Amino acid sequence: MMKLPDPVQKVVDNLSDLPSIGPRQAVRLAFYLLGEKKESLRVLAESIDGLRGIKTCTRCFFIHQREGDLCDICANPARNPRIIMVVEKETDLLSLENTKKFTGRYFICGPIPKTGFIEPWQKTRLESLKRHIEEGLGGQADEIILAFNPTTLGDFQTSLIMKELVPLAKKISRLGRGLPTGGEIEFADDETLGSALERRG
Amino acid sequence: MMKLPDPVQKVVDNLSDLPSIGPRQAVRLAFYLLGEKKESLRVLAESIDGLRGIKTCTRCFFIHQREGDLCDICANPARNPRIIMVVEKETDLLSLENTKKFTGRYFICGPIPKTGFIEPWQKTRLESLKRHIEEGLGGQADEIILAFNPTTLGDFQTSLIMKELVPLAKKISRLGRGLPTGGEIEFADDETLGSALERRG
Numbered sequence: 232m233m234k235l236p237d238p239v240q241k242v243v244d245n246l247s248d249l250p251s252i253g254p255r256q257a258v259r260l261a262f263y264l265l266g267e268k269k270e271s272l273r274v275l276a277e278s279i280d281g282l283r284g285i286k287t288c289t290r291c292f293f294i295h296q297r298e299g300d301l302c303d304i305c306a307n308p309a310r311n312p313r314i315i316m317v318v319e320k321e322t323d324l325l326s327l328e329n330t331k332k333f334t335g336r337y338f339i340c341g342p343i344p345k346t347g348f349i350e351p352w353q354k355t356r357l358e359s360l361k362r363h364i365e366e367g368l369g370g371q372a373d374e375i376i377l378a379f380n381p382t383t384l385g386d387f388q389t390s391l392i393m394k395e396l397v398p399l400a401k402k403i404s405r406l407g408r409g410l411p412t413g414g415e416i417e418f419a420d421d422e423t424l425g426s427a428l429e430r431r432g
Numbered sequence: 433m434m435k436l437p438d439p440v441q442k443v444v445d446n447l448s449d450l451p452s453i454g455p456r457q458a459v460r461l462a463f464y465l466l467g468e469k470k471e472s473l474r475v476l477a478e479s480i481d482g483l484r485g486i487k488t489c490t491r492c493f494f495i496h497q498r499e500g501d502l503c504d505i506c507a508n509p510a511r512n513p514r515i516i517m518v519v520e521k522e523t524d525l526l527s528l529e530n531t532k533k534f535t536g537r538y539f540i541c542g543p544i545p546k547t548g549f550i551e552p553w554q555k556t557r558l559e560s561l562k563r564h565i566e567e568g569l570g571g572q573a574d575e576i577i578l579a580f581n582p583t584t585l586g587d588f589q590t591s592l593i594m595k596e597l598v599p600l601a602k603k604i605s606r607l608g609r610g611l612p613t614g615g616e617i618e619f620a621d622d623e624t625l626g627s628a629l630e631r632r633g
Contacts, residue, residue, distance in 0.1 A: 281442065295437065
């Protein structure tokens with residue numbers, strides 16, 4: 232590749248480091264940015280730099296910008312603190328929250344490692360959840376929902392985390408399995424169809 | 433969608449404005465950035481802001497960082513100034529330059545409008561090319577290569593620009609048409625196969 236001016240190459244490198252952005256897309260984006268007004272570049276740069284001010288909720292690990300330690304959801308007295316949905320990542324929380332069907336609290340466990348086993352840093356997070364349930368909820372939540380992706384990896388980690396959390400909740404549940412709305416029976420895989428049959432009702 | 437903290441929403445909006453980045457990818461990228469070290473955020477932001485210092489070559493409109501007005505290629509005495517390749521955009525120049533088979537100069541005409549017609553701002557660029565050929569090359573280049581995409585739109589604009597440039601070059605050429613290396617005859621479209629036959633040799 233022809234040598235680009237250093238500042239441009241730097242942007243290309245930084246953009247390539249982002250997930251789901253390949254080297255060619257990074258070059259295209261950099262040239263798109265070069266064609267932008269100088270003011271837009273400043274605005275984009277400042278907005279990215281502004282992320283440095285965002286805090287993490289000490290209870291559920293979601294992001295927030297409030298005065299105290301807790302995020303909007305954990306600080307909201309209208310949300311049932313005794314029902315906790317454990318999710319892998321922030322974007323999963325957003326999708327679930329979007330359904331407007333859940334009025335409990337969340338707990339972000341962090342991205343599942345490729346091995347599926349619980350890593351030390353996840354262990355630390357789970358310890359903080361246990362501590363919260365012991366100190367804040369008298370030792371047992373009413374329900375813990377393990378909401379990981381319905382994949383081999385997600386199922387594996389679900390089974391490991393379930394063992395850890397069994398003593399901490401009256402009920403442990405998982406998200407329902409079955410046909411996705413809009414899906415077609417003809418094209419559903421055996422697993423999905425099997426779940427749909429088992430859980431019919 | 434659940435309301436995100438303003439600084440996060442701002443990044444999502446700014447990223448969504450970039451070409452080829454959809455709203456969902458923008459959210460994912462923003463959360464990825466939130467998980468990055470504060471130092472990496474500063475580095476990314478500063479690199480984007482650093483693009484403001486990049487200049488545009490007054491002759492060919494490619495980017496550069498040199499002291500004077502000209503880019504590395506236009507300022508390079510080893511490049512033949514009498515052969516000019518007209519391209520649509522910077523990334524096309526990079527791809528062509530990458531072949532290491534061209535030792536002339538370039539001229540960036542700018543993205544082809546959806547209508548295919550020559551817009552006033554392209555007209556202005558072409559005028560500057562004409563002026564350069566008149567003042568710098570005595571009125572005629574040895575060759576002008578029109579290197580637009582081999583699409584309906586690219587071919588249409590090529591024909592329009594060719595009319596403008598005919599008096600300014602001893603020879604006007606276009607990139608060769610035929611089978612792409614690695615392609616299969618069985619799957620080539622009629623146009624491509626026709627070109628490959630016509631231009632066999």
